[in-house]
Amino acid sequence: IDKINAANANYVLDTNSITGGQLTINKRPVTITAKDAEKTFDGKQYSDPVGVTSTNTVDTGAKLVYTVNVPTGVNASTTPITVTANAADNPNYEITTANGKLTITPEQLAANAVTFSNSSKVYNGNFATDPATYTLQGPADDTNFTVPTDWTAADFDNSGITSQNVGNYQVQLSQAGLAKLQQANRNYVFDMSSVQAGSFAITKAPLKLSLIHI
Numbered sequence: 001i002d003k004i005n006a007a008n009a010n011y012v013l014d015t016n017s018i019t020g021g022q023l024t025i026n027k028r029p030v031t032i033t034a035k036d037a038e039k040t041f042d043g044k045q046y047s048d049p050v051g052v053t054s055t056n057t058v059d060t061g062a063k064l065v066y067t068v069n070v071p072t073g074v075n076a077s078t079t080p081i082t083v084t085a086n087a088a089d090n091p092n093y094e095i096t097t098a099n100g101k102l103t104i105t106p107e108q109l110a111a112n113a114v115t116f117s118n119s120s121k122v123y124n125g126n127f128a129t130d131p132a133t134y135t136l137q138g139p140a141d142d143t144n145f146t147v148p149t150d151w152t153a154a155d156f157d158n159s160g161i162t163s164q165n166v167g168n169y170q171v172q173l174s175q176a177g178l179a180k181l182q183q184a185n186r187n188y189v190f191d192m193s194s195v196q197a198g199s200f201a202i203t204k205a206p207l208k209l210s211l212i213h214i
Helices: 002-007 175-183
Strands: 028-034 037-040 052-055 067-069 077-084 093-098 100-105 119-122 167-173 198-203
Touching (some): 028 077
Parallel strands (some): 037 100
Antiparallel strands (some): 067 077, 077 100
């Protein structure tokens, strides 16, 4: 006050002549963005920590309080990773959140990962008694792979059975059968090379001769 009076000789000022001011600290605008994450399908949830990036923060200010919400799904897909930040927990900030994404990519099957159970019949010279359908097994030790149970004759290619004579003949999936297998296993990527051809064997018929006594 003395300095103000000294600078203003034509006035007399005291404490009643001065009105106090007010310092306002506004909330700091901050954006928190979840980072992206990725994994290959294995039938399990994503379990690694997912971080964030934040803009317009200050090193010495109050710590941001937030939660990163990672999807719990296990199937091949792309889903948002969200961030939750409550205003009550962050009174010094005006927070905007932005999503990341979790991408679970389908598993690529190796060649010949799916196999046929071999089948056979005893020679009888009759094409009509050849199997209409066959049994398949999924990749070894993979309990997530599904083998359909509603196979029909149209799902198989028997063009490799070229004779009714004794021998081993190749059988495999048709394109319709491959499509059915792919439809049942959207968490995998595979084509016909991943399905090993099966074998259909025609075995010798036992021959019994009876001698006629004369």
